[in-house]
Amino acid sequence: MVEIEFERRLERLFAESPELPDAGAFAQRVERRLDAGWTARRWLIGAAGVVGGVIGASQLMLSNVFQRVETAGDSARLLSSSINHISTGTDWMAALSGGGAVVWAAAAMAVVMMGFVLTRVIGEI
Template identity: 40%
Template sequence: MAEPDFEAQLSRMFAEAPSFPDAALFNAEVAAKLDRGWAMRRMFIGAAGVAAGVIAAFQILSTRFSSEVSQLSKTSSHSFETEINAGVAKLNSVLTTPASAEAVWLAAGLAVVAIAFFVTRAVEEF
């Protein structure tokens, strides 16, 4: 069996971490590396979010306008003004239908949420 004095001395030695002269510098370097890692992660997550938003917007618009665009390309004998009027009419029909208006409002709401997240992150950084 071990002596109680030795055990007490041993537990005191391991209870306190040794102090090094460059401990503050080491802590600052580790904190800087961690902060740099988080900045890169935030940047990659933001870029991925923007890319996903662009792809989602493209998918929403392409599914709605794919038949109209193919029909416009078939009739190339129209004048430019006629094509613009037809495009405006199609855009108006998209905005007046309930499902398309909901999709536009959903996209606008998601954009507002993304801007809010960006503003809170920017305020947190400064």
């Protein structure tokens, strides 16, 4: 019984902790330290973003992505002509067995995925 009363008294003492005399000065020091680094952090994050963007753009240019997009355009033209053959009754399995349909299906899925990401980001804002 004595332990229960002691525990309750101890809990009350911890719940009602007295304010230290230098609490205000301590809070001001902490706020100054937190505020001082934000400008440097912003510049550092911005510089890292610019460097990352330059690296990403150079990697895109070096990986011949533009030539691949042009090839995908050629595949699209091939696919549209294949669809014309399909509508006229030619062998539709042979028309779809080329790589063009797969590329465009993957591109369509990527667009749908980006739509989902965009709606998620807008929902978070």
